[in-house]
Amino acid sequence: MSGELFPRERADPAPGAVLLPDWLSAAEQRELVDTCRAWARPPAGMRTTVLPTGGVMSVRTVCLGWHWYPYGYARTVVDGDGEPVKPFPDELRTLARRALADAYGEGLGDVAGAPGYEPDVALVNHYPHGARMGLHRDREERIDAPVVSLSLGDTALFRLGNTETRTRPWTDLELRSGDLLVFGGPSRFAYHGVVRTLPGTADPALGLVGRLNITVRQSGLD
Numbered sequence: 285m286s287g288e289l290f291p292r293e294r295a296d297p298a299p300g301a302v303l304l305p306d307w308l309s310a311a312e313q314r315e316l317v318d319t320c321r322a323w324a325r326p327p328a329g330m331r332t333t334v335l336p337t338g339g340v341m342s343v344r345t346v347c348l349g350w351h352w353y354p355y356g357y358a359r360t361v362v363d364g365d366g367e368p369v370k371p372f373p374d375e376l377r378t379l380a381r382r383a384l385a386d387a388y389g390e391g392l393g394d395v396a397g398a399p400g401y402e403p404d405v406a407l408v409n410h411y412p413h414g415a416r417m418g419l420h421r422d423r424e425e426r427i428d429a430p431v432v433s434l435s436l437g438d439t440a441l442f443r444l445g446n447t448e449t450r451t452r453p454w455t456d457l458e459l460r461s462g463d464l465l466v467f468g469g470p471s472r473f474a475y476h477g478v479v480r481t482l483p484g485t486a487d488p489a490l491g492l493v494g495r496l497n498i499t500v501r502q503s504g505l506d
Contacts (some may be wrong), residue, residue, distance in 0.1 A: 295446055299396060299459040300430070300469025302387040307464035310489070313436055317492050319375075320408050320436070323348060329369035330410065334363065342415035348372045350503055356424055357405070357503060372404050379475045380432040380500040387466040395469045397429025403500045411440070411495040417478040419443065419450040427504030430468025435459040436496040437486040445475035461486055 308316070323346050324330040331348040335354050349372030350357040360368050360448035380403045384392060391396045405425075409417070422431055442465070445454040456479065461466060467474060481495050 295345075295457070298467070298471045298474065300471040301444060301465070301467040301494070302472065302476070304383075304387060304466075305455060305460065306462045307383070307386065308434065308462040309458075309464075312461050313328040314490060315488075316434070316498070317375075317436055317490050317496065320346075320410075320496055320498070323370060323408055324410075327365055328361050328370050329365075331361065331364040341417075343409045343411050343417060346370070346378070346408045347405070348408070349403075350505065352405070352407055352424065357505060361412040372406060376406055376498070376500055377403055377469075379434075383432045383434075383464050383466060383500075384430060384455075384468075387464065388468075395426055395430060396472070398468060399500060401429055401502060403429075403432070403502045404505075405501050405503045407499045407501075409437070409497045409499070411478065411481050411497065413438075413481070413483040414496060415478075415494070416480055419445055419477040421447075421473050421475055423473055424498075425501055425503050425505075427502050428468075428472050429504075430466050430472060430483060431501035432500040433459075433465040433467075434498040435463045435465070435483070436461050436498070437492040438495040439482040439485040439489060440495055440497075441479040441482075443477050443479050444471070445477075447471070447474050450475050450486075462492065 295303040333341040351369040442457045
């Protein structure tokens with residue numbers, strides 16, 4: 285954020301987890317927001333997810349490559365319009381690989397699934413004002429390759445927990461527009477979620493109300 289006394293610096297909140305503030309340039313953020321709008325259009329567009337318990341998630345989601353539903357993957361929007369999922373874009377694959385290289389540097393080869401990273405699925409979540417995400421683990425994948433998370437729009441309070449339980453210990457991180465968060469290695473299956481977003485903190489130039497989160501993964505599916 286401009287006007288700060290001290291620049292925000294890289295953080296390593298847990299083994300295998302890396303936060304790179306302001307990783308995306310302003311131009312890259314604007315381009316991604318426009319691209320997300322195209323992905324969100326039907327068919328196989330953005331939809332609201334209903335959990336097996338009957339609860340309704342407060343975020344709205346569009347999937348690329350594979351369609352995520354509670355709790356698995358499919359090639360069609362099985363809990364929506366039934367249309368084939370949109371393809372996984374090459375530009376996201378390139379961006380995710382660059383993210384791992386920047387996050388892990390010379391230690392890339394020491395992180396499970398990072399060398400030869402082949403992401404093939406992305407979840408684009410829109411958080412309107414008041415939306416949140418409960419603590420959960422990304423465990424529908426059949427491989428332990430890292431997760432790449434990009435933030436756009438309003439600032440979020442992100443909670444990174446442990447791999448055993450939804451209770452403490454956890455670390456709360458402020459994720460702003462343009463921030464990159466990668467979690468792999470020992471943190472790959474850590475519980476995590478969004479406690480809240482801070483309405484009105486997005487750059488008006490983005491033309492975005494709320495927050496977008498792009499989560500890129502390697503499914504390990506055929």
